[in-house]
Amino acid sequence: MDLIATGLSVDLAARRVLTDVGLTLSPGRVTAILGPNGAGKSTLLKALAGLVTPAAGSVTLAGAPVAGLPPRDRARRIGYLPQDAAVHWNVAAREIVALGRVPHRAPFAAPSPADHAAIEAALAATETIALVDRPVAQLSGGERARVLLARVLAGQPDWLLADEPLASLDPAHQVDILDRLRGVAVAGRGVVLVLHDLAQAARVADDVLLLRDGAVVAAGPAADVLTPSTVARVFDVRVATLPGGRMMVPIGRIVG
Amino acid sequence: MSRPLRLLILALLVIAGFALSLVAGKQWLPWGSDAGTAILLELRLPRALLGLLLGAMLGLGGAVLQGFLRNPLADPAVVGVSSSAALGAVAAILYAGASSLGLFAAAMAGALGAMALLVALTWRNADPVAFILAGTVLSSLAGALTAFLISIAPNPYAVASVLDWLMGALTDRGLADLVRAAPFLIIGTILLALTGPALDALTLGEGAARSLGIRLGRVQALVVLGTGLGVGAGVAATGVIGFVGLVVPHLLRPLFGHRPSALLLPSALGGAALVLFADSLCRLAPGAGEVRLGVAMALIGAPFFLALLLKHRGRAWI
Numbered sequence: 293m294d295l296i297a298t299g300l301s302v303d304l305a306a307r308r309v310l311t312d313v314g315l316t317l318s319p320g321r322v323t324a325i326l327g328p329n330g331a332g333k334s335t336l337l338k339a340l341a342g343l344v345t346p347a348a349g350s351v352t353l354a355g356a357p358v359a360g361l362p363p364r365d366r367a368r369r370i371g372y373l374p375q376d377a378a379v380h381w382n383v384a385a386r387e388i389v390a391l392g393r394v395p396h397r398a399p400f401a402a403p404s405p406a407d408h409a410a411i412e413a414a415l416a417a418t419e420t421i422a423l424v425d426r427p428v429a430q431l432s433g434g435e436r437a438r439v440l441l442a443r444v445l446a447g448q449p450d451w452l453l454a455d456e457p458l459a460s461l462d463p464a465h466q467v468d469i470l471d472r473l474r475g476v477a478v479a480g481r482g483v484v485l486v487l488h489d490l491a492q493a494a495r496v497a498d499d500v501l502l503l504r505d506g507a508v509v510a511a512g513p514a515a516d517v518l519t520p521s522t523v524a525r526v527f528d529v530r531v532a533t534l535p536g537g538r539m540m541v542p543i544g545r546i547v548g
Numbered sequence: 549m550s551r552p553l554r555l556l557i558l559a560l561l562v563i564a565g566f567a568l569s570l571v572a573g574k575q576w577l578p579w580g581s582d583a584g585t586a587i588l589l590e591l592r593l594p595r596a597l598l599g600l601l602l603g604a605m606l607g608l609g610g611a612v613l614q615g616f617l618r619n620p621l622a623d624p625a626v627v628g629v630s631s632s633a634a635l636g637a638v639a640a641i642l643y644a645g646a647s648s649l650g651l652f653a654a655a656m657a658g659a660l661g662a663m664a665l666l667v668a669l670t671w672r673n674a675d676p677v678a679f680i681l682a683g684t685v686l687s688s689l690a691g692a693l694t695a696f697l698i699s700i701a702p703n704p705y706a707v708a709s710v711l712d713w714l715m716g717a718l719t720d721r722g723l724a725d726l727v728r729a730a731p732f733l734i735i736g737t738i739l740l741a742l743t744g745p746a747l748d749a750l751t752l753g754e755g756a757a758r759s760l761g762i763r764l765g766r767v768q769a770l771v772v773l774g775t776g777l778g779v780g781a782g783v784a785a786t787g788v789i790g791f792v793g794l795v796v797p798h799l800l801r802p803l804f805g806h807r808p809s810a811l812l813l814p815s816a817l818g819g820a821a822l823v824l825f826a827d828s829l830c831r832l833a834p835g836a837g838e839v840r841l842g843v844a845m846a847l848i849g850a851p852f853f854l855a856l857l858l859k860h861r862g863r864a865w866i
Contacts, residue, residue: 367761374755380618381806395761
C-alpha cells in the first residue's frame, strides 16, 4: 500500500515545478511536506494524488502507477483535500460529507447502507453530527474545516492528502484538526500534509519532506530533518528551539 | 413540505399549463366539432408538445450550466449556441429564401459550428471563466455577424421576417416543426441530465471533483453537446427565447435546495410549466396578433428577476 514517487518531475505552463523528486510513503504515518512559497509543495501533493501528469518519473500506489488507475478506483484509494476550501453552493453539511461517497456510488444510485455507515462514521470522527442540517454559509471556519475533513474521511481512502488543512484556522482549531489527522494515521491510513507552520509540523508529523525550488532538500523522520540548521538553510530564517527540542519558531530572516 | 410533494405540485403545474395551451387561443377550443378536433390535433397539440420539450430543456439547461460554471448568472445562452443558431437561421432567411426545413438545417449548422469552436477554445481547460469568456466571444461575434447580414440585406421584406423570427415564438409551429426539433431536444435534455452527479462534486471545486474520480473533460463534452443540440434545435424551431434557463433554477433553489443535481428535475418541470403558461398568455393578450413568446418572457422575466435580486440583496447566494 506504499505510495512511492520515483524520479518525479512536473511541468506547469512549460515551467519545471518539480525536479526528480523521490519519496516512499508508508501507511500509518503522518508525513508533512514543508518548504518556502513556490517550492512546489501543492504540485507534489497533486502529483501524489494523481491529479497532475508527470513530465518524467512516476507515482505508484501498491506498485501500480497512479496515472494509469481508472479515476474512480484512484478516488476510492486516495482522498484529496484541496487548499481552497471552496463550497460553491449553500448546501447542507450532510450533503458535503455525502460527496465523499461519489467514487463508491453508481451515478444516480441511491446511497447504500455502506454509504450511510461511512458518512455516519466520518461525522462521528470529526464531531460534526450536530452540524449536518446546517447550510455551509452558517458554519464557522473551524466547523467548515471539520465538515470538509469529514467529506474526505467518508470516502474511506487508504491515503489522505491534505493541502494546508490549517489555513485560516485559529490555534485551537489547528490543534483540533491536526489531532484528528493524527488519529487517521493511527487508524492505519497514510496521511500526507502540506503545512506552513514549522511548530505544528514538528508536533504532528512522523516524517518530514523539505522542498525548495522543486527539489527535495531533506527527508526523513521529523526529529532528524527539523533541525535548526536545515530549517535555516531551506527557509532562510533563524529559528529558536522550544524546550523539549522538537518545536521551533522562526525569529529572524537570514539575508544574503 | 417534502420534496416528492413539491415535485408533484410542479408536475401538476406542467399538466395544467399543457391543458391550457391546448384550449387557449384567440378562439377557445370549440369542443366536439370537427373543426375543434382539427385545431387540437394539427395546431394546438404540436405547439403544446414543442413548448413542453423546449421549456424542459431550457429549464434543465439553465440548472446544468449554473452548476457546471458554479455561477448563478449562467444560462444556456452563455455558451453562445443560441446566437450562433440564430445567425445560421438569419443567413438562411435573407440569402437562401429558405423553407422551414432549410431554416432549421441552417440554424442547426450554426449551433454545431459554435459547439466546435467552443470545444476548440476550451479544450483541456476546465476553468469556468475560460468557458464563459469563450461563450461570450462566440455570442457577440454571432450577434455582430447577424446585424451585419441584416444591414446588407438585399430585400427589406426579408428583413421584417428576420426581425419577427428573432423575437422567438411558438406561434404557428406545427407537426413538422415538432418532428424535426423533438429528437434533438430530447437527446440534448438527456445529455444535460447525465451531468448531475458531476455537478454535485463540482460544488467543491475542480480539484476536489477530479480527486473524487469525476472526468471533467467528459462533463464538459456533455454540457457542450447537450446545450448545442438542445438549444440549437430550440432556436431552430422557435427563435431565441431567453430568461427561462436563468430564472427557473433561481425560483426553485429556495424550494429544492442548492445541491445542483437535486435541482435538475424541478428545473425541467418548472421550465416546461413556465413556457406553457407564458405561451398561453401570449395568445390571450388583446390585439389582433400574438405577443411573441421571446418578448413576453423577457417582459415577465426581467422585472421578476429584478425583484428577486432586490429581495435577496446582501445574501451570499441569490
